[in-house]
Amino acid sequence: MSISVLIVDDSAVVRQVLAAVLRSDPALEVMNAASDPILAMERMKNNWPDVIVLDVEMPRMDGLTFLRKIMAERPTPVVICSTLTEKGAKTTIEALSAGAVATIAKPKLDLKNFLNASARELIAVVKDAAGANVARLGRQGSKAPDAPRDKHTADVILPPAAETRALSQTTEQVIAIGTSTGGTQALEEVLVELPRVSPGIVIVQHMPEKFTAAFAARLDGLCQIEVREAVNNDRVVPGRALIAPGGKHMLLRRAGAQYFVEVVDGPLVNRHRPSVDVLFRSVAKCAGANALGVIMTGMGDDGAAGLLEMRNAGARTVAQDEASCVVYGMPKEAVKRGGVEKIIPLQAIPREILQQAGR
Structure with missing residues (x-):
């Protein structure tokens, strides 16, 4: 059975190109396209789509208002198609917080x-969105837009951790979290606690690039801890959360008893930059038993290999359970590969983090 898609964008070029791209996959059916949410609502009265691809800046009604209306009345997977600008990034973060499943970034x-x-x-994002747990989003988010390439592993950024556990336990604990689709809301639920x-x-x-700064700034305004987009050589200290910048990989490093991050360029890993596997491998190498690895809602398998490396290095590892995930892809794969010590609901993750602090 095909997945029906509605495109809502005020640009005729965007509607035309998106429709052509999505129709190239036989599993997708573009049932309609509309230039604004008012027209979209008229067309949805008799034929409700499985997925909506939605712009945010449109005449008559903005995409954010339309999204909130959809999520309140009939929760439906929504993929935001947003311009790569600071203004667009801020609005997109609001949309993800309001229940959008994922983001497609578009340049001017x-x-x-x-x-x-x-x-x-684009096709992969829409297909995965169709299977998202939108009921979870309704009670309460992204792939980067890089062109697909070979699926590299973390080996292209740094070599695997040594088999021996070289690091002794210290009082400095590090929490490493990896997430994707649905993660904007999930992270907010965890960090505010x-x-x-x-x-x-x-x-x-x-x-995507430019979006992580707006996302970090939003969380910083909601949380007791400091939340910010990481820059190279930022210290990892108690009371601070560092979010890898879109378009860059982030690695944990150690100098004596102090931890800091390195922000680097490099190929896509598991088709992502930043990659969870890259971060988790670096944590396994630098922190070992002094770390807790947390893998949360998201599509694909990024982070599964790295979490296993963390566990083998002596770290504690947990995965978000299926019931509380928007997409149970990344946690499921991590469990399958043996990297998960414990499976817990989203609301239990803050407690695990605080328990790690007392080790």
Whole structure:
């Protein structure tokens, strides 16, 4: 059975290109396209889509208002198609918090060629969105738009951790979190529960360039701990969460008793940059038993190999359970590979983090 898609965007070029890209996959059916949410609602009265691809800045009704209306009345997977600008990033973060499943980033220039080059990614995002647990989102988010390439592993960024556990336990604990689809809301639920005195946290959330700064700023305004987009050589200290910047990999490093992050360029790993596997491998190498690895809601398998390396290095590891995930892809794969010590619901993750602080 095909997945029906409705495209809502005020740009005729975007509607045309998105429709052509999505129709190239036999599993997808573009049932309609609308230039604004008012027209979209008229067309949805008799034929409700499985997935909505939605712009945020449109005439008559903005996409954010439309999204909130949809999530309140009939929760449906929504993929935001947003411009790569600071203004667009801020609005997109609001949309993800309001219940959007994922984000497709679009540049202002050369849009047609960009979307065509990213065709496989666009199709994958829409297909995965169709299977998202939108009921979970209704009670309460992204792939980067890079053109698909070979699926590299973390080996392209740093070599595997040594088999021996070289690091002794210290009082400095590190929490490493990896997440993707649905992670913007899940991270908010976790981080707002943490007191100001909490272990240092490093996070990879799959999100396009420019969006992570707006996401971190939003969380910083909601949380007791400090939350910010990481820059190279930032210290990992209690009461601070560092989010890997979109378009860059983030690694944990150690100098004596102090931890810091290194932000680097490099190929996509598991088709992502930043990659959870890259972060988790670096944590296994630098922190070992002094770390807690947490893998949360998201599509794909990024982080599964790295979490197993963390567990083999003596770290504690947990995965978010299926019932509380928007997409149970990344945690499921981590469990399958043997990297997960404990499976817990989302609301139990803050307690695990605080228990790690007392080790």
